[in-house]
Amino acid sequence: MRKAKAGDMVLLLGQDRKSFIRTLRPGEEFQTHRGILHHDSLIGQPLGAQVNTHLGYPFFLLTPTTEELVRGIRRKSQIVFPKDAGYIVLRLGVQPGSVVVEAGTGSGALTSVFAFQVGESGHVYSYDVREDMQSMARSNLRRFGLEDRVTLIERDIAEGFDPHESGCLFLDLVKPWDYLDQARAALAGGGMLGSLVPTANQLVRLITALEDHPDFAFVEAEELSLRRWKTIPGRVRPSDRMVAHTGFLIFARAVIPLAEETNDSA
Numbered sequence: 170m171r172k173a174k175a176g177d178m179v180l181l182l183g184q185d186r187k188s189f190i191r192t193l194r195p196g197e198e199f200q201t202h203r204g205i206l207h208h209d210s211l212i213g214q215p216l217g218a219q220v221n222t223h224l225g226y227p228f229f230l231l232t233p234t235t236e237e238l239v240r241g242i243r244r245k246s247q248i249v250f251p252k253d254a255g256y257i258v259l260r261l262g263v264q265p266g267s268v269v270v271e272a273g274t275g276s277g278a279l280t281s282v283f284a285f286q287v288g289e290s291g292h293v294y295s296y297d298v299r300e301d302m303q304s305m306a307r308s309n310l311r312r313f314g315l316e317d318r319v320t321l322i323e324r325d326i327a328e329g330f331d332p333h334e335s336g337c338l339f340l341d342l343v344k345p346w347d348y349l350d351q352a353r354a355a356l357a358g359g360g361m362l363g364s365l366v367p368t369a370n371q372l373v374r375l376i377t378a379l380e381d382h383p384d385f386a387f388v389e390a391e392e393l394s395l396r397r398w399k400t401i402p403g404r405v406r407p408s409d410r411m412v413a414h415t416g417f418l419i420f421a422r423a424v425i426p427l428a429e430e431t432n433d434s435a
Contacts (some may be wrong), residue, residue, distance in 0.1 A: 170215045173230060178313070179211065180233040183226070190233050190241050192312070195341035225244050235285050239278050242309050249341065249365060250415045252395040260420050261337035261361045266290040270333050270355050273297060273341030273346065274324045277306025283339075284315040285358045289394035293319045294333055330355035342363040343371075356423040365416040372417045392417050393419050394399040 173179055173193060177199050181189045181199065191199055191208075199206040204222025205274050214220060233241075236251040247274060249257070255320045257279070263269055265288035272295035273278055283293045297303050303321045322331070330338075334357045340348060345364045354360055360386065366372055372390060379388045396411040 172213055172215050173211055175208075175212050178238075179216075180231040180232060180237055181206070181220075181228040181233055183228050188233050188237065188241070190238065205370065209301055235282060238313060238421050239282060242276060242278050243305060243312075244276035244278070248276055248283075250412065251429050252278055252393050252412060253365065253415055253418060254282045255419070256393060257339065257363055257365075257418065258282060260418070261339065261363050263287060263337060264291075267337065268333055268335045268339070269293045270329075270335045270338040271295050271332060271341065272323060272352075274306045275341065276302065277309040279339070279341065280306055280319060281310060281315060284310065284313075284318040287318060289318070294322060294331065294335075295319060296322045296324055296330065298323065309327065326351050335360060335361065339362040344374075345371075346375050349378055349382050349385065353382070353423055358423060360423045361422045363422060364419045367416045369417075372419065375419055379419070379421050383426045384423060386424045387422045389420045390417055391420075 175193055175195055178190060178192050179375055181191065182374055186399050189199065193208045193212055195209055197208045197214065199208065203226035204224030208221060210221060216230060216231055216232055220230050221227050239251055239254065242248060251338050263283060263286045267287045268291060269283045269287060270284065271280060272293040280293060280295045287293060303323055307316065307321055310319055329351045333355050333429055335355055336350050337360055338356050340352060342348065345366065356362065364375060366375060376390055379385045392414060394411060394413045397407055398406040401407055
């Protein structure tokens with residue numbers, strides 16, 4: 170049976186579904202209006218166990234999922250929602266050992282998802298022009314124990330990316346169409362380009378630019394909606410609210426035009 174140990178990041182989940190993520194450190198306390206939990210009393214407890222505050226309020230001691238970690242991330246800007254982040258990872262083909270490039274670090278939510286997925290053998294290179302955003306992202310990555318898997322680069326990508334020969338690249342920018350040449354130069358042949366934009370105006374600009382670009386093909390645009398259901402036996406039904414439009418997802422393949430193939434073989 171796995172037990173919580175010092176240094177573990179744990180999820181404390183109340184019966185009202187309010188949750189708190191904390192790193193267990195000897196001598197520290199977790200305080201809420203529901204009472205106090207001493208970290209020392211949690212260390213050594215089996216994961217999944219119910220633990221009570223000094224006022225008797227019960228929490229379950231759990232391991233947080235990637236979705237729970239990202240949803241609770243410290244932020245200064247809007248983050249890529251978990252419903253989109255998981256799909257982005259699948260569409261870009263991110264897996265252990267992958268080299269991922271992204272532009273628009275923000276608070277580091279998607280950066281963290283990429284870092285979880287590439288594992289210890291892969292790496293993420295994340296670009297942003299704002300030092301304050303990268304500082305926030307660095308803090309979040311350190312909190313998750315992912316700092317060694319990510320290189321944060323403070324740069325305007327109009328100047329280009331470093332030579333990564335990445336299999337996938339993601340643009341989370343206001344005007345991604347302005348940087349397609351730079352993105353293609355950083356992608357290996359056949360690599361996946363992804364982007365997220367919130368408005369239809371931006372969507373049209375981006376897919377038009379991609380269709381006109383000779384080095385990208387197979388352009389696709391999608392959006393995802395998430396609807397939860399109430400799980401009360403006897404009256405199971407859809408929730409009154411849902412996470413609908415958060416952004417348009419655009420994907421394309423990096424290709425080599427026929428003319429370039431002919432010249433290379435001549």
